[in-house]
Amino acid sequence: MRFMMISRFQSALSRSTGAIALTCGLACGPATAGPAPEFEKEILPILEEHCYDCHGDGAKKGSVSFDTFASTDALFAKSDLWVHVLKNIRSGTMPPAKEPRLKADELAKLEDWIKRGALKLDPQNPDPGRVTLRRLNRVEYRNTIMDLMGIEFRTDEEFPADDTGYGFDTIGDVLTTSPLLLEKYMQAAETIVAKAVPLQNRTIRERGGGADAFSGKGSNGRSSEARISLYDSADLSGKVSNKQAGPYRLILNASINGSFAYDPGRAKATWKVDGKQVFREDVAWRDFRKLEPSIEVKWAAGEYPLQLTLEPLVGLDKKPSEKPGDGPPHVELRFYGYTLQGPLEPEFTSHPPNYDRFFTRDQVPTEATAKREYAREILKRFTTRAYRRPVDDATVDRLVVLTGESMRQPGGTFEKGIARAMTAVLASPRFLFRMEDTLPQSDPKAHPLLDEYALASRLSYFLWSTMPDRTLIELAEKGELRKNLHPQVQRMLADRRADEFVKNFAGQWLQTRDVESVSIDARIVQARDAGSEGDMRRYYERRQQLGFAIDQAERAHDDKKSAALREELAEFKRQFGSKRIEFSGELRTAMRREAEMWFRHLLRGDKSVLELIETRETFLNEALAEHYGVPNVRGSEMRLVTLPPDSPRGGVVTMGTVLSVTSNSTRTSPVKRGLFILDNLLGSPPPPPPPNIPSLEVSAKGHDGRELSLREALAMHREKPACSSCHDRMDPLGLALENFNAMGLWRDKEAGQPIPSVAGKLITGEPFANVNELKHLLVTARRQDYYRCLTEKLMTYAIGRGPQPCDIQTVDEIVADLEKSGGKFSTLMMG
Secondary structure, eight states, X not given: OOSOHHHHXXXXXXXXXXXXXXXXXXXXXXXXXXXXXXXXXXXXXXXXXXXXXXXXXXXXXXXXXXTOSSSHHHHHTOXXXXXXXXXXXXXXXXXXXXXXXXXXXXXXXHHHHIIIIIXXXXXXXXXXXXXXXXXXXXXXXXXXXXXXXXXXXXXXHHSOOOOOBTTXXXXXXXXXXXXXXXXXXXXXXXXXXXXXXXXXXXXXXXXXXXXXXOEEETOOOOSSOEEEETTSOEEEEEEEEEXXXXXXXXXXXXEEEEEOSSOOOEEEEEEEETTEEEEEEEEEOSSSOEEOOEEEEEEOSEEEEEEEEEEXXXXXXXXXXXXXXXXXXXXXXXXXXXXXXXXXXXXXXBOOTTHHHHOOSSSXXXXXXXXXXXXXXXXXXXXXXXXXXXXXXXXXXHHHHHHXXXXXXXXXXXXXXXXXXXXXXXXXXXXXXXXXXXXXXXXXXXXXXXXXXHHHHHHXXXXXXXXXXXXXXXXXXXXXXXXXXXXXXXXXXXXXXXXHHIIXXXXXXXXXXXXXXXXXXXXXXXXXXXXXXXXXXXXXXXXXXXXXXHHHHHHTTOHHHHHHHHHHHHHHIIIIIOSOOOOOHHHHHHHHHHHHHHHXXXXXXXXXXXXXXXXXXXXXXXXXXXXXXXXXXXXXXXXXXXXXXXXSXXXXXXXXXXXXXXXXXXSOOHHHHHHHHHHHTSSOXXXXXXXXXXXHHHHTSOBXXXXXXXXXXXXXXXXSHHHHHXXXXXXXXXXXXXXXOTTSOBOSEXXXXXXXXXXXXXXXXXXXXXXXXXXXXXXXXXXXXXXXXXXXXXXXXXXTSOOOGGGHHHHHHHHHHHHHHTXXXXXXXXX
16 A cells, blocks of 8 residues: 555655745646647547537637647647646536547546646656645644643634635645734733743642532522622631641632622621631722732641621612612622642642643752753753754754843743743744755755655644644654654544544535534524515514614603503514524534534544445434434434435535535525535536626516526526526536525425426536435546545645646546545545
8 A cells, every 4th residue: 555645645745845935845837848749649639529619620618729829839838728628528527518528548548648748747756846834824823832832722812814725724825924913923922831831940739619618698609609799798608628737828719899880889808717817807899809818827637617707888778779870789799719828838849730841850950051951951852842843953052041041030030031932932933834844865856855854744734733743753853754654644543633634624625614603594594495584574674673662662661652562572473483493503513513523434434435425324413313304313412323214314415514504694505505516526616707797686586576486596597608607517516405495404495485306417417316316426427526626625735735737646546546445535545
């Protein structure tokens, strides 16, 4: 078995083509002059017979004419034209379905000549193409910080969203770095280090007790905190215990909060420890004041009582009855519990949390030279991990100097100095960008190989969306990673971190990331199915009007008018709004998890990638099963379910997530659904629509006072010459899914009328009667198109750039192997 896909695709993981600058690598170059005699003898007759009716002899359909070039060299040099020709003859879109098809030997001959003669592809020395230097995207940054620093950093809240290209957020050309983002990276480095890196060598042991451990008068029963009104008396009691005799510090954790017009409330709070009063003070709201009184005691091992009392100094009955604002004042003491520190003697102190992640010795050396060497040891190890490769001595020296400067500041410590140096590392381009070096080649014509550290990073960010682990780095250090790719990929795919690959690749390829945020108006969708969309929209408008009128009547204290309006609103709700229709977050999450879990199930079980399209199994919980009409599934847990024989479900095309994200907010979109299949499963998306094309809604109006169905509107749309070429490809695929509404529910009616036949045919001529037959066509007649599309999508995600002509040979080899293996996932991932 060959190396994994990304190994065999030398330009994906094993090779780069140039020094690291803004980009790393040479672009696929234009073709040089091809073998004209072979072209004229073998290829030109095929073009004349099958292509010249539209693209020669004076015809120039699509602005393409093979016989108008100044010379054969000029024709051969048009690499983008030959890539287009190759794609069309393989997908069967050219020649058109009504014309004679290419014979198998003609197709093979033309394919071979385009790759070898026009595009000059060399299987023995594959060109890796151009890869732009990539920065870490938000997911990669978050995961890398977790693995490197041991803390979670919410990049989705702190950083702007990443741009996408070719459907993925891993594309170097669009992962731009603005001044604003650079500033945020600087701030993030400081925040992360402050949270993750301890600033002292030893800390006093500390533990706490929550308010839920206290009982008595005044608590409102909250587990995380007790809220005690300053206008009522309170008396809470609890206990604190210690197993080790010695001095301790006990701290009360509380604050004053409230909402009031002008009276901040006042009460006397008393805190007793072991029966002794340690705090007694008048308390009131003062800008969310914290209360943290503490006491130091010397205790034997044992259990000691705690007591918190509150005596109101002003009661509600003593305050003025008329107060501005809404309701009476609300001021409370929020009691969170206590913190116990100790024993306080030095022998009982310990390293703070996360200390051992960064500092390898129990004590910091006292002698200056030894301290510098210890700093060097720490920082060299840290920067090697952060930069994903060994670091030069000069870089480490500068960081050691920075550490020393920080240590000499007032209040400086060794740990603070290290933290400052680590902040600089996290703000460095060598951390933020995936730097790649190459190995020298003895053959000047050979494309240089990526070094082993770059290979480790490409592997880890492809399969884990994070930095390489110790195993990958150690293999890279020994120069043994390249020859151990197969077992390493197996290990990595079995690791839980491979879930990131599922979420990030499948989540973008199948658009499952979007299902939880896509805008779907469930009531309008179902009203449209029933033919009552107009009534529902009028209901929405009238309900809004009534709500406003009720509010106005109540402000005017017109109880009679308010009651009448409320009765009218209630009648509207009984007529139109009684049925609760939801497209809830829980259901959307289940849809996303269905797609992810099915992808993971096939990947880890080494099943066929064809089962992503056609299968009789899926993952469901009770809510999603009910949504799909699948019986006998109980509970919220997602589990593998065998679908009923007559179910239209099974495969990504009829999963709720795909059906929803390819719909509009109030109706289905056969165009979006057809485009999804063409782009993500067949790899042949149509070009963007021409400008000033009217929407379907505009096309559907003004016909004898009747609103056309989507099918009728699309048929009219296709009558326009500018629209037909693309819609003839998309619409039959999307219309095959019209029995599923915008929420993915099965339906028999649209706009109150029975849905007509969903039968259609592919642009290549293969007919289908329903969605199950369509899915079967995709995995049989158009199987190679699907294999090629999936391979290109995976390579795009892994490499960080779009497909280039120099990729064609590698893709073809993987497709051929998928054919031999029956589409096994391991063939796709490992070759």
